[in-house]
Amino acid sequence: MSLNYMVPASKFKRYLPKDYVELVNYGPFGKTFAECGTKNMGKYKELVEEHPMCSGCWMAYYIKIIFASLPNPEHTVTIGTAGCGRLAISQAAVPFIYGNYGDQNAMASGITRAFRLRFPDQQKDVITIAGDGGMMDIGFSMTMHAWFRGEKFTTIMLDNEVYGNTGGQESGMSVKGAVLKMSPKGKNFNKMPAMQLAITAGCVYVVKMSPTNINKAAKAIRRAIFAARELGPTFIHAYTSCNIEYSIPTPDVFKDAQEMAKGRFAFEEFMTDEAKELFTVVEAKKKKEVN
Numbered sequence: 001m002s003l004n005y006m007v008p009a010s011k012f013k014r015y016l017p018k019d020y021v022e023l024v025n026y027g028p029f030g031k032t033f034a035e036c037g038t039k040n041m042g043k044y045k046e047l048v049e050e051h052p053m054c055s056g057c058w059m060a061y062y063i064k065i066i067f068a069s070l071p072n073p074e075h076t077v078t079i080g081t082a083g084c085g086r087l088a089i090s091q092a093a094v095p096f097i098y099g100n101y102g103d104q105n106a107m108a109s110g111i112t113r114a115f116r117l118r119f120p121d122q123q124k125d126v127i128t129i130a131g132d133g134g135m136m137d138i139g140f141s142m143t144m145h146a147w148f149r150g151e152k153f154t155t156i157m158l159d160n161e162v163y164g165n166t167g168g169q170e171s172g173m174s175v176k177g178a179v180l181k182m183s184p185k186g187k188n189f190n191k192m193p194a195m196q197l198a199i200t201a202g203c204v205y206v207v208k209m210s211p212t213n214i215n216k217a218a219k220a221i222r223r224a225i226f227a228a229r230e231l232g233p234t235f236i237h238a239y240t241s242c243n244i245e246y247s248i249p250t251p252d253v254f255k256d257a258q259e260m261a262k263g264r265f266a267f268e269e270f271m272t273d274e275a276k277e278l279f280t281v282v283e284a285k286k287k288k289e290v291n
């Protein structure tokens with residue numbers, strides 16, 4: 001995809017859906033992060049606006065942040081799988097690829113490599129976005145092997161600590177003892193250490209967080225994308241509660257996320273020395289572009 005495909009021919013413009021024209025005129029394509037990033041959300045036409053996820057779903061909120069953080073939305077492809085998140089991700093004005101349950105990182109490996117061959121002079125960003133079941137249970141081998149192979153794309157795990165979309169089975173990321181609708185006896189093994197697994201498997205940048213601070217969340221997503229372009233696999237492990245399966249009243253969803261930010265989702269950031277060096281250069285350049 002490129003801007004050339006998105007800008008409608010002037011004579012054709014009046015026949016196009018209003019939504020599309022507004023996206024071209026007032027959306028983030030071709031704009032800077034300072035103009036159409038997380039700081040200005042609500043003031044421009046966002047890449048994902050309407051979606052069928054539950055009212056107050058924290059995952060849907062975080063997905064909006066992901067799309068508002070993209071450094072280059074017109075050259076980005078997202079890859080997802082079965083699970084609640086794909087209901088919103090597939091509504092975004094960014095190409096979305098949907099495969100069999102759990103194979104998102106295998107698909108992303110092929111697509112990233114194909115892009116590098118087909119568009120050697122154009123940076124394309126590939127991001128997989130999937131739930132904890134898709135990423136750490138059924139897709140576990142494909143997630144891990146993509147990391148071990150050093151595939152250069154970003155993996156974002158939407159961890160709601162349950163299979164939300166299928167009515168509340170425990171996942172490897174549920175905590176020990178968690179009692180869920182379809183795990184009435186309580187889970188009997190520990191939450192998987194996703195961050196440590198990612199570091200061991202060779203991810204060059206890894207963050208664990210509860211995304212209560214929008215700008216901090218955006219910074220992590222952008223860093224993950226910048227590092228994946230140059231250095232290797234990157235991973236964001238975000239807490240995205242399921243207020244339905246964990247019976248969190250909608251007005252308390254933010255409070256719950258704040259509690260998590262003080263607990264098992266306290267902010268942790270890992271980066272290799274090369275990634276650190278890269279961020280110093282890239283972030284100084286971006287700052288200069290804004291001033």
Ligand SMILES: Cc1ncc(C[n+]2csc(CCOP(=O)(O)OP(=O)(O)O)c2C)c(N)n1
Nearest residue numbers: 082083084101131132133134162163164165
């Ligand atoms: C191969 C296969 N097995 C099972 C399913 C059924 N299925 C759909 S979504 C889902 C679980 C989703 O849980 P998770 O990945 O954690 O995402 P969430 O819905 O919680 O966001 C399952 C088991 C499927 N679609 N394909």
Ligand code: SF4
Nearest residue numbers: 054057084164242243
């Ligand atoms: S079931 Fe849970 S994760 Fe799925 S949309 Fe509803 S609140 Fe969000």
